[in-house]
Amino acid sequence: MIESCENLLLVQAEFDGELDAAQSAALVAHRAQCLVCQKATQALQRLRTEIRCDAPHHRLPADLRARLLRGRPVSRAAWRGGALSFVVGAALAASVMLFVLPTVQPPGLADAVLAGHLRSLQPGHLEDVVSTDQHSVKPWFDGRLDFAPPVKDLAAEGFLLEGGRLDYMNERPVAALVYGRALHKINLFVWPSAEPDRATEDLARNGYNLVHWQAGGMTFWAVSDLEKDELDSFARQWRQES
Amino acid sequence: MAERDAERDFKTAILPHLDAAYNLARWLMRNPEDAEDVMQDAVVRALTYFAGFRGANPRGWFLQIVRNAAYASMKVNQGLRLVQLASGTDDEPGFGTLGIELADTGDDPESALLKSRSQQNIERLLAALPPELREAIVLRELEELSYKEISQITETPIGTVMSRLWRARRLLAETARREDMQ
Numbered sequence: 355m356i357e358s359c360e361n362l363l364l365v366q367a368e369f370d371g372e373l374d375a376a377q378s379a380a381l382v383a384h385r386a387q388c389l390v391c392q393k394a395t396q397a398l399q400r401l402r403t404e405i406r407c408d409a410p411h412h413r414l415p416a417d418l419r420a421r422l423l424r425g426r427p428v429s430r431a432a433w434r435g436g437a438l439s440f441v442v443g444a445a446l447a448a449s450v451m452l453f454v455l456p457t458v459q460p461p462g463l464a465d466a467v468l469a470g471h472l473r474s475l476q477p478g479h480l481e482d483v484v485s486t487d488q489h490s491v492k493p494w495f496d497g498r499l500d501f502a503p504p505v506k507d508l509a510a511e512g513f514l515l516e517g518g519r520l521d522y523m524n525e526r527p528v529a530a531l532v533y534g535r536a537l538h539k540i541n542l543f544v545w546p547s548a549e550p551d552r553a554t555e556d557l558a559r560n561g562y563n564l565v566h567w568q569a570g571g572m573t574f575w576a577v578s579d580l581e582k583d584e585l586d587s588f589a590r591q592w593r594q595e596s
Numbered sequence: 597m598a599e600r601d602a603e604r605d606f607k608t609a610i611l612p613h614l615d616a617a618y619n620l621a622r623w624l625m626r627n628p629e630d631a632e633d634v635m636q637d638a639v640v641r642a643l644t645y646f647a648g649f650r651g652a653n654p655r656g657w658f659l660q661i662v663r664n665a666a667y668a669s670m671k672v673n674q675g676l677r678l679v680q681l682a683s684g685t686d687d688e689p690g691f692g693t694l695g696i697e698l699a700d701t702g703d704d705p706e707s708a709l710l711k712s713r714s715q716q717n718i719e720r721l722l723a724a725l726p727p728e729l730r731e732a733i734v735l736r737e738l739e740e741l742s743y744k745e746i747s748q749i750t751e752t753p754i755g756t757v758m759s760r761l762w763r764a765r766r767l768l769a770e771t772a773r774r775e776d777m778q
Contacts, residue, residue: 362762363762366761366765367743367758370736370761371742397765398765401765401768404718405718405722405733405768406737409719409737410719411619411738412622412623412631413615413619414615414635415628418632418635422614422635422639423607465640466644469641472665472668473664475668475671475672560637
């Protein structure tokens, strides 16, 4: 079957209303002479009719809309804390809380850390510099950040340094170090902070585990789908390694 | 005070697009439970980033967040192996002939039956497309978005959007015709 024509993508673009008047006129003139393009146009129209008539346009169920807006905890996703009004308040209050309660992390931050972790798992987003060598990861950050993040090699402890990346968190650019353990990834977010040193604090969000600590003028957030014990061990090794 | 304003701004920007967002989540996840989780996740993410949103297109912005949440969820549920229609690559505008035979529907019971069968068919065929083709078709045909908006939401060049739409339509048309002939 030799039923092809180099203008088929133009036929489609005309059909989708994406051509300007001149392009459209040229295409119409061509189509008058081209059986392939005529048949394609008919087929596109038939398919559109069928999809728009028969494929459901799913409407947001009223109860889910209410839950999203009122923020009543929901059975299946209760742990998400998806309460809109609560989260709005928490996110907006975060900056205020920094002053009122200087030793407590704003609640929005753990969500931002988790979002950063999930974002990094999108294809091609994990690392900007791919290296298992701390001596090439660390210099990569030079000139990209206004601070020098500590980079440690924990291969001996079973956490393989895979690379690094820039991210944006807490209203500033931050360093993200990526470690692997078996098939699991750990993102360690690091940025400078004037807060005093603090021991590790464990959090859980959406089935992910987070560990937060503060040391040497830096804030650290580790996040992973690893078991809590393993992530704790990662944090412990990191803090011991000198 | 400022808090109230920000909450109101957020709702003004996002509320009109919740249906479109849910439709996309529902088609990507292919079941109401996962679509609900994705919506919860997307609203939390949107809230987190709303303060930094300066664009003129809140629908595109929110749909992009929903899409990312859906892909993150699919990635987490990697155990799920999906049955997909075979598809070519993004650079291939290549082409068998598009052709789809629609039942000629009148008002008699038999054509009503045929129609419900065709409804199931197109839904099933759409659901069987690979996600990057499925989302292109859903955004174009059901949400009636422009190539440019689809390109923004899917973070994909417009040329790729065009070839994905073409591949999706070719697959749908060919598969539907093959099933009709059986």
